[in-house]
Amino acid sequence: DAKTTQPPSMDCAEGRAANLPCNHSTISGNEYVYWYRQIHSQGPQYIIHGLKNNETNEMASLIITEDRKSSTLILPHATLRDTAVYYCIVRVLTGNQFYFGTGTSLTVIP
Amino acid sequence: EAGVTQFPSHSVIEKGQTVTLRCDPISGHDNLYWYRRVMGKEIKFLLHFVKESKQDESGMPNNRFLAERTGGTYSTLKVQPAELEDSGVYFCASSTLGTGFNEQYFGPGTRLTVT
Numbered sequence: 001d002a003k004t005t006q007p008p009s010m011d012c013a014e015g016r017a018a019n020l021p022c023n024h025s026t027i028s029g030n031e032y033v034y035w036y037r038q039i040h041s042q043g044p045q046y047i048i049h050g051l052k053n054n055e056t057n058e059m060a061s062l063i064i065t066e067d068r069k070s071s072t073l074i075l076p077h078a079t080l081r082d083t084a085v086y087y088c089i090v091r092v093l094t095g096n097q098f099y100f101g102t103g104t105s106l107t108v109i110p
Numbered sequence: 111e112a113g114v115t116q117f118p119s120h121s122v123i124e125k126g127q128t129v130t131l132r133c134d135p136i137s138g139h140d141n142l143y144w145y146r147r148v149m150g151k152e153i154k155f156l157l158h159f160v161k162e163s164k165q166d167e168s169g170m171p172n173n174r175f176l177a178e179r180t181g182g183t184y185s186t187l188k189v190q191p192a193e194l195e196d197s198g199v200y201f202c203a204s205s206t207l208g209t210g211f212n213e214q215y216f217g218p219g220t221r222l223t224v225t
Contacts, residue, residue, distance in 0.1 A: 032211075043114070043201050043216030044153070087153075093211050096166050097143065097155035 003027065004088045009105040012082075018075040020104050022088030025069045030092050033064060035073045036100070037084040044087065044100070047073065078108045112136070114217035116202050122223045128190040131220045135184070135204030142185050143205075143214060144177060148198035156200075159185060160207070192224045 005023040012018040024033065034049040048055055048062045050071075055062045061074040075082055085103040115134045123129050135142050144156040156175070157167040161182035170177070174193070179185040189196055199219040205212040 038153075041218070043203070043218050045216065046213045049211060096158045097145075097169070098153075098214065099155070100145075100153035102152055 003090050003099070004101050006086075006088050006101065006104045008102065009107070011107050011109055012075075012078045014080060014108050014110050015077055018073075018078040018082065018106060018108070020073040020075075020086050020088075020106065021070065022073070023070045024088070024090045027068050027090050028092075031090045032093055033062065033068075033071050034089045034091060034098070035060070035062065036087045036089065036098070038087070038103070039081075039084040047086075078106075080108050080110065082106065083108045114202055114204050114215050116200075116217040116220050118220060119218065120221045120223070122225065123192055124225055125194055126191045128188065129192055129222060131187045131189075131200050131222070133185045133187070133202030133204075133217060135202070136215055138206065139204035139215075140182065140207045141205040141212065141214075142179060143203040144185070144187055145201040145203065145216075146198050147201070148195065151198075153201065156187075189222070192222075194224050197222055197224045 032049050032051050035047040036044040038044045048060050050062045064071045085105050087100045087103040089098050117132045121129050140161050142159040145153050147153045155169040158165045159179045162179050176188045199221050201219045203214040203216045205214045
């Protein structure tokens with residue numbers, strides 16, 4: 001089952017950075033942190049993943065603490081289209097299934 | 111490039127009837143996954159195909175569910191007979207084979223309503 005804990009909901013003002021926290025205190029050494037999001041009525045969409053170093057791509061940044069027990073997904077300039085449920089998932093790199101958990105419902109406010 | 115497609119987008123059936131959901135993965139993707147979210151619950155894994163073979167079907171809830179992927183292309187998920195608790199959204203995802211991270215691309219889902 002899901003090995004992560006996320007706040008159930010968050011708000012963010014449009015144009016500001018959205019910082020979504022995730023706790024994964026039981027993460028194993030070979031498990032990665034993945035972030036997916038699900039915009040209403042669509043399928044989940046991959047955002048980013050990382051092992052221990054901070055990662056950045058065109059969508060977001062992922063900051064992983066040194067002890068790897070928690071991480072933060074950063075959307076640098078949130079837009080209304082970023083309103084979605086964000087899932088933090090831990091899994092080995094070549095694992096099969098994803099355990100989605102309950103996620104954080106992010107609402108970007110105009 | 112077309113993404114993962116699912117058909118139908120919405121199905122309403124009566125309890126006891128049969129429904130077949132279809133998933134067309136991205137061309138060339140050998141991995142195919144089925145997930146579902148039933149009302150008020152989390153998205154849960156159902157099963158995983160590698161080409162036409164079932165790699166992992168540990169998430170299939172019971173023997174009323176049958177998944178097939180003949181020829182290793184599209185897949186079907188049949189529910190027979192459907193029960194009220196089967197209502198929810200069924201997602202399909204696909205990815206390439208190989209070592210390293212292979213992103214799972216999800217389809218838009220099929221919303222199943224059993225009345």
